[in-house]
Amino acid sequence: MTTHTAIDFLSPGDAGWDTARTPWHLLADQRPASIARPADVADVIDAVRFARTHGLRVVAQSTGHGAAALGPLHHALLLRTGQMNDVTVDPRARTARVGAGARWCDVLTAVTPHGLTGLHGFSAGVGVAGYVLGGGLGWFARRHGLASEHVRSFEVVTADGERAQVDRDREPDLFWALRGGGGVGVIVTAIELELLAVREAYAGALWWPMTRATEVAHAYREWVGTVPETLTSSLRLMHFPPLPGLPDALRGRALVQLTLADIGEDGEAALAPLRALAPEIDHVGRVPAAALGQIAGDPVDPLPARSHSRLLGSLTAGTIDTLVALADPRVTTLELRHLGGALRRPEHPGAGGGLDAEALVFASGVPATRAHELALRDTFAAIDTLGPAADRDTLLTFAGRGDAAVPAASRERLQRVRAAHDPDRLLGDR
Template sequence: MTIARIDLPATAGPVFVPGDEGYAAEVASWNVAHRHEPLAVVGATSAQDVAAAVRWAGAHGLPVAVQATGHGAVRPVTGGLLISTRRMSTVSVDPAARTARVGAGARWSQVVEAAAVHGLAPLNGSSSHVGVVGYTLGGGAGPLGRRYGFAADHVRCVEIVTADGALRTVDADHEADLFWAVRGGKGNFGVVTEIEFGLFEVPGFFGGGIYFPGTHAAEVLHAYRAWSAGLPEEMSSSVALLRLPPLPQLPEPLRGAYVAHLRVAYLGTPEDGDKLLAPMRAAAPALIDDVSWLPYSAVDAVHRDPVDPMPSRDRGVLLGELTARTVEHVLEVAGPQVDVPLIMVEVRHLGGAFARPPAVPNAVSGRGAQYSLFVIGPGLPELTPVVDAVTDRVLAVETMPGGLINFSGHAGPEALLANWAPADRDRLLRIKHSYDPTNVFSGGQALVG
């Protein structure tokens, strides 16, 4: 099928079809493993543009996909209509109410900067370059999560265009079923054009990272297992086994190295933070230790995620506990002695506020987990079979039922639905069928059933 230019949707923002100058830039995603090839892409500038685009797609029987930054791209968009929301990047902070209202294309860096002026902080993820909406709709397990929970737990209201092209504002009192589903069910129910959520009084924190030589990975992981189990909720942490590239912008000790990277964010005094961190600092000699008191605007220093676009392929599981057996298994299949094409194997501490239900219930899954185990490999077509095989081996540990949709990567429909308990799964599908009976929103991490 091809689209005649005269038949394109009438929007204030630009519309591109294959062959147009600007098409490639508009469809590009941060995860360059996936090359989108929609029949048309709308560079939406407003909710009205989004609604017009969805109505046009419906009239032509086309599926709709949406993208802001493309960090969460898990499969290519082929055919159909792609709505690019990157121009819809407004951010408004109400310091008295401690809330932020942001457009569909806003990045966390914009919210962090706007909130920090007032001594406030959002529940952003490990990288502030990620888009706010996609991250939040998938739950959002960030570096303050053990204290405050998932980002989705603090959403106040959502503006969304559903499959019929209607623009709706939903909250706990208006279309409560849809409000429940969209907070945790990701983009399966429409295109979110604005979102409002709570902020927290966090002007600064004690945090950063410690890089240990890969030769001490066993000592670090076993120490982390014992240490993390007794931490207060004010301490959020993770530890990652990293195979770093030989890039000149990396510090010399890390360039091309295999390292164990401890990441911490503590909402307490530096003195108490130092005491809490002492057992991990004693676990092995550090290559770099940059843990200190930081303004919240420096939150990216905790994980130091890559900023430049890259091809990646990821998947994760949840753990009821982090056992010695699990640690030994991870070291056996992905430790420094094994030559495998992986970028990162991460163990993240959950529990705390992640485990508690929010004031307004939502569809976020995985609340019973104490840890996640997450793997990222290079998303290169020629390496996909071996990356998937190695990922399967790493994740072949004693897991608990359920999962986090943001950590589900390229999982298929059946595995995706397994993130939820049966009752929540059935409710999600009922709401999906009610608001999107023809499965217009079928791209990305689609719920099918």
């Protein structure tokens, strides 16, 4: 393959190839035709033009958290955007311009000194671009909706290799599509995000032994019907492996974890009914907003894990019983994430639309053995029987791609937008 001189290109066999092709999600064995590592927008333009000349499609990726959802890449140029991680803050306007390769931890480092934060997810190590393009469901969701609703503009490179600005006035259809519909028909190089004036929250985790899972899970179901929209929470049934890097209180144990963040005035009063269940571990209190990306304890280092999710239109007592029964030791995490609130009524909906669901179920684990693989498969199948929300099965940030992860009402319009901007399907997965 012809070597490009203006941008950092790698081909199979080059030094650093295996490192460059390996995503955060280690089960995704990415084998693209070539890899480009752009440092700026000019490099992205060169890469797109290079790909068109050589008959390759272009797949952009920052961290690779969603890499398992991609199809084969053997006819693709993999655009690893990690070097494009600049963050510029306008504290007066409460906005940040974020490069396509930035992670949420990069954003938090830049905005925290100004008393601001972003609508990040449970883990601060996730890439901003993929998270926002897929909707973005985080700690502020019940109060402020999806992160994709809080985008001012996108900077993109088109399928023709041209630079463009996308907002409500310029390319409004594309602006709609990029907010929750994935990277549709362009390569996003930067995003202008609205920020929140939040300095701290009442947040953290409570833990009980798994023997109390039924009691705690049913109490959780009743409790979420009473909490204010300022409070977002998650209940997890966790099986921790006996690894030396884990804290003594968690290593090798089966535990129920309640994690929450309340940006209202009286989180302590809201939590009181569940705290009355006498958790074994109580790590909830006032924390800096910048710490919210760590309170769930999501893994930072790359993992060879499989996962599956399902949106639930309602949360019944029978659902709780089913979930508790599914808490297999070979399934690391079985999570119930409370939704509702502002998620149901977006002010400026994009392709992600409103989220007419009560909860999201998420399961994950490492298929270390055949038995683990089978347990995960059975758990995923059982989750599917719990029933979808009205308009989709899950969210793009959990599924990675597919019509089942965007609202039914958005699908035809998304296809039209892609056809208008990328008729040859040069950009993105197929």
